[in-house]
Amino acid sequence: MRGHPEISMKEFDHKKIDKKWQDYWETNKTFRAIDNSEKEKFYCLVEFPYPSGDGLHVGHPRSYTALDILSRKKRMQGYNVLFPMGFDSFGLPSENYAIKTGIHPSITTKKNIENYTRQLKSLGFSFDWDRVIATTDPEYYKWTQWIFLKFFEKGLAYKTKMPINWCNSCKIGLANEEVVNGKCERCGGEVVKRDIEQWMLKITEYAEKLLEDLDTVDFLDKIKAQQINWIGRSEGADVTFKIKDSEEVLTVYTTRPDTLFGATYMVLSPEHEFVRKITTKEQMSAVEKYIKDSAQKSDLERTELSTVKTGINTGAFAINPINDEPIPIWVADYVLISYGTGAIMAVPAHDTRDFEFAKKFDLPIKCIIKPNKELLEQESIQEQDVLKGKVCWPFDGVAIHSSNDKDLNINDLDVDSAVKKTTEWLEKQNIGKATVNYKLRDWIFSRQRYWGEPIPLIHCDDCGWVSVPEKDLPVELPEVEKYEPTDTGESPLALLEDWVNTTCPKCGKDGKRETDTMPNWAGSSWYFLRYIDPKNDDEFADFDKLKYWMAVDWYNGGMEHTTLHLLYSRFWNKFLYDCGFVPISEPYRKRTSHGMVLGEGGEKMSKSRGNVINPDAVVEKYGADVFRMYEMFIGPFDQAAAWDTKGITGIYRFINKVWRLVKESEIQSGEIPDNQQFIVNDTIKKVTEQIESLDMNTVISQLMIFINEISKEKVQSKATIETFLKLLSPFAPHIAEELWQYIGHDKTIAYEKWPDFNAKYLKQDTIVIPIQINGKVRDQIEIDANTGENEILNAAKAAKNAAKYLAKGTIVKEIYVPNKIINFVVR
RNA sequence: GCCGGGGUGGCGGAACUGGUAGACGCGCCGGUCUCAAAAACCGGUCUCAGCAAUGAGGUGUCGGUUCGAUUCCGACCCUCGGCACCA
Numbered sequence: 001m002r003g004h005p006e007i008s009m010k011e012f013d014h015k016k017i018d019k020k021w022q023d024y025w026e027t028n029k030t031f032r033a034i035d036n037s038e039k040e041k042f043y044c045l046v047e048f049p050y051p052s053g054d055g056l057h058v059g060h061p062r063s064y065t066a067l068d069i070l071s072r073k074k075r076m077q078g079y080n081v082l083f084p085m086g087f088d089s090f091g092l093p094s095e096n097y098a099i100k101t102g103i104h105p106s107i108t109t110k111k112n113i114e115n116y117t118r119q120l121k122s123l124g125f126s127f128d129w130d131r132v133i134a135t136t137d138p139e140y141y142k143w144t145q146w147i148f149l150k151f152f153e154k155g156l157a158y159k160t161k162m163p164i165n166w167c168n169s170c171k172i173g174l175a176n177e178e179v180v181n182g183k184c185e186r187c188g189g190e191v192v193k194r195d196i197e198q199w200m201l202k203i204t205e206y207a208e209k210l211l212e213d214l215d216t217v218d219f220l221d222k223i224k225a226q227q228i229n230w231i232g233r234s235e236g237a238d239v240t241f242k243i244k245d246s247e248e249v250l251t252v253y254t255t256r257p258d259t260l261f262g263a264t265y266m267v268l269s270p271e272h273e274f275v276r277k278i279t280t281k282e283q284m285s286a287v288e289k290y291i292k293d294s295a296q297k298s299d300l301e302r303t304e305l306s307t308v309k310t311g312i313n314t315g316a317f318a319i320n321p322i323n324d325e326p327i328p329i330w331v332a333d334y335v336l337i338s339y340g341t342g343a344i345m346a347v348p349a350h351d352t353r354d355f356e357f358a359k360k361f362d363l364p365i366k367c368i369i370k371p372n373k374e375l376l377e378q379e380s381i382q383e384q385d386v387l388k389g390k391v392c393w394p395f396d397g398v399a400i401h402s403s404n405d406k407d408l409n410i411n412d413l414d415v416d417s418a419v420k421k422t423t424e425w426l427e428k429q430n431i432g433k434a435t436v437n438y439k440l441r442d443w444i445f446s447r448q449r450y451w452g453e454p455i456p457l458i459h460c461d462d463c464g465w466v467s468v469p470e471k472d473l474p475v476e477l478p479e480v481e482k483y484e485p486t487d488t489g490e491s492p493l494a495l496l497e498d499w500v501n502t503t504c505p506k507c508g509k510d511g512k513r514e515t516d517t518m519p520n521w522a523g524s525s526w527y528f529l530r531y532i533d534p535k536n537d538d539e540f541a542d543f544d545k546l547k548y549w550m551a552v553d554w555y556n557g558g559m560e561h562t563t564l565h566l567l568y569s570r571f572w573n574k575f576l577y578d579c580g581f582v583p584i585s586e587p588y589r590k591r592t593s594h595g596m597v598l599g600e601g602g603e604k605m606s607k608s609r610g611n612v613i614n615p616d617a618v619v620e621k622y623g624a625d626v627f628r629m630y631e632m633f634i635g636p637f638d639q640a641a642a643w644d645t646k647g648i649t650g651i652y653r654f655i656n657k658v659w660r661l662v663k664e665s666e667i668q669s670g671e672i673p674d675n676q677q678f679i680v681n682d683t684i685k686k687v688t689e690q691i692e693s694l695d696m697n698t699v700i701s702q703l704m705i706f707i708n709e710i711s712k713e714k715v716q717s718k719a720t721i722e723t724f725l726k727l728l729s730p731f732a733p734h735i736a737e738e739l740w741q742y743i744g745h746d747k748t749i750a751y752e753k754w755p756d757f758n759a760k761y762l763k764q765d766t767i768v769i770p771i772q773i774n775g776k777v778r779d780q781i782e783i784d785a786n787t788g789e790n791e792i793l794n795a796a797k798a799a800k801n802a803a804k805y806l807a808k809g810t811i812v813k814e815i816y817v818p819n820k821i822i823n824f825v826v827r
Numbered sequence: 828g829c830c831g832g833g834g835u836g837g838c839g840g841a842a843c844u845g846g847u848a849g850a851c852g853c854g855c856c857g858g859u860c861u862c863a864a865a866a867a868c869c870g871g872u873c874u875c876a877g878c879a880a881u882g883a884g885g886u887g888u889c890g891g892u893u894c895g896a897u898u899c900c901g902a903c904c905c906u907c908g909g910c911a912c913c914a
Contacts, residue, residue, distance in 0.1 A: 650852040701851035770847040
């Protein structure tokens with residue numbers, strides 16, 4: 001312990017005290033996490049920010065403060081805590097800024113990281129600053145590239161033509177985030193799909209594991225629900241249809257094979273490879289036109305027109321394998337090429353989309369489900385209308401008209417049994433099989449952009465795509481003149497001939513470097529692993545260290561990352577686990593999320609609305625502790641909350657009250673006095689438990705109750721004050737350290753033992769019990785806590801106001817819930 | 828349309844497993860101190876009636892279960908977030 005600061009004897013001067021303790025923590029490396037320590041570890045993680053030019057948003061500290069409180073408490077409870085911070089610094093704003101000004105993104109990034117670091121430090125977070133990382137650092141992205149090569153080597157990275165968002169007026173590819181309501185975010189121009197060769201990561205290979213393993217982790221239910229939805233698993237069957245007068249067979253995917261009896265036509269997606277093969281001569285030109293039209297539809301049109309069905313008849317017929325009836329094959333863009341087989345059997349009687357389509361094009365509708373009576377009533381639909389095919393019935397019921405002369409009869413079966421029996425029959429006949437499908441798509445991993453990790457591959461005409469050898473990593477981003485994507489939509493790197501042209505690492509002949517870069521999500525997909533060993537030059541992290549620290553015990557972040565970052569990083573970790581590079585399959589044991597911080601009045605904070613709150617200004621005026629506590633007091637942690645400048649006053653008064661209480665009271669040594677035992681122990685219990693459930697607003701309210709209660713006394717016991725300062729310290733660490741020192745300690749409070757409560761003090765000697773008559777509170781009695789039930793009931797009957805009501809009738813029932821309530825039922 | 832939140836005083840919000848609805852804070856009202864103000868402190872503050880004791884009503888709406896419902900069940904309304912022709 002060196003250079004212990006001077007004690008401030010003046011008034012609560014937040015600027016001086018904040019600075020004093022922030023310097024102290026930094027000099028002493030108070031919050032350094034120790035690798036492979038004997039202590040039990042606790043890995044506490046918050047999402048690292050993108051260091052934007054605007055500086056820290058007041059939303060960031062909501063998450064950081066909450067987990068800082070948790071980290072500080074865990075340290076005091078004896079854990080070896082890893083609470084790291086870093087910067088997810090590849091990103092579009094820096095690149096766009098470079099396009100506008102010509103200033104290299106690395107310069108902007110460095111400046112912004114410095115500003116973020118200053119701001120984060122000014123809030124007193126207990127990060128281990130020795131482990132700070134930035135995804136743009138070549139020492140970091142060396143390993144991002146290395147991991148990509150593992151994906152490539154295991155066959156999970158592949159290149160294919162994929163439609164991307166293309167702005168017709170800017171002539172560049174756009175990220176999904178840049179497409180707002182189907183229009184280009186910058187120029188408002190039309191956005192269309194354009195096919196470009198893209199690197200893909202096969203996340204679909206992990207769909208089942210990503211879904212299954214959700215059972216093994218403690219994520220908020222809403223987070224799990226969103227991931228489950230996004231993965232979108234469905235069970236069904238692939239069924240093959242012969243095409244009339246052709247050798248071809250067409251496979252469709254359906255979740256309802258039982259409705260094969262009601263299939264009256266088929267639909268192919270316009271992109272389906274069969275369309276041109278099977279279309280009749282007469283229909284060919286019309287079909288070609290339809291394919292062209294639907295390809296040119298913009299995102300906007302697609303979503304706007306999604307309710308109006310379009311389509312065209314191919315003129316060809318398929319044979320329904322269940323009854324050998326010929327049914328027409330249509331093409332329509334309501335069938336998506338990317339899901340299932342890109343072709344469907346249409347059952348208009350029992351599928352609303354097929355119904356709409358059949359109505360529009362006058363196709364037959366054949367009802368094969370007799371509706372469930374209760375549901376009919378609920379939906380207020382006439383059974384006759386369903387049976388005649390006038391109304392679509394996508395709900396429950398039993399099968400009718402559903403048997404064939406090939407030994408299948410599912411009549412009178414409910415949906416589940418009918419599906420099961422039909423699937424078995426299809427498998428036996430060898431014309432179908434049970435199949436599982438997912439909505440999850442492979443991850444488009446290429447960007448035709450400058451400010452990202454270069455994809456470390458070289459193309460050779462003889463060898464194909466070849467990995468850059470590990471010794472040549474990282475492939476650093478070269479300097480460029482211009483940052484704009486090229487006219488062809490390629491990355492600006494494509495213009496650097498000296499860089500692009502290289503030799504094939506395998507055969508030594510001419511080769512060309514890949515000029516695509518990785519998406520923003522790359523660096524953040526594994527950063528939690530790098531924090532464990534941030535300076536390692538030989539591996540992305542040492543395996544023993546990973547074994548000690550992983551999994552992350554608690555990860556908090558925004559709901560907006562649930563389906564992208566959270567899923568991607570689980571995927572990367574699972575992949576690395578399967579390769580034997582990390583010791584555990586699920587990276588995060590627990591995941592919570594915070595609500596957004598909105599501007600005053602509940603609107604989203606934005607520069608255009610002019611309602612942005614700058615954390616610097618608040619810290620300047622009230623100090624870091626007030627800022628932190630206000631962020632926690634603003635409302636329930638997982639719900640959105642509106643900033644209210646007036647609301648800070650309450651916290652500011654509280655902090656000052658604490659200051660005065662300690663500075664102005666006479667403090668005597670000795671035990672906690674008896675009359676304070678209840679409030680002290682009650683507060684310890686509530687604070688300890690509610691930090692774990694992130695109910696920070698109620699913890700603060702309890703700390704306020706505590707101060708209100710004990711400030712009734714002029715003389716304070718040192719033991720009471722010490723206990724309180726320990727409980728306060730995770731929330732308001734600066735003032736807690738200062739007052740801890742003031743009452744005579746020379747070591748930081750950060751590693752003091754967290755107080756335990758003693759249950760014996762939580763029982764009050766006398767308790768107040770309300771008395772209800774017929775469920776309405778009429779009176780109350782104050783009695784000794786050890787009084788027996790009979791005595792209590794008798795006392796209750798004798799209570800003045802209660803007696804008045806009891807006299808009006810006779811007691812038919814007496815209910816006594818110990819220590820809670822008495823209720824007399826009087827007739 | 829589907830999935831998931833939320834709806835409680837003037838405001839932010841409390842309420843364990845069905846047991847005194849409105850903790851804590853803001854604001855407001857009154858008071859102390861002061862020439863005055865600020866700060867600080869003390870008291871009050873769901874609505875209606877009443878000097879009060881007390882009584883009636885009250886947690887989005889309607890209905891149900893219960894001695895007792897913000898909490899459980901059914902139907903619905905509003906609102907926020909996510910997904911969206913996923914067969």
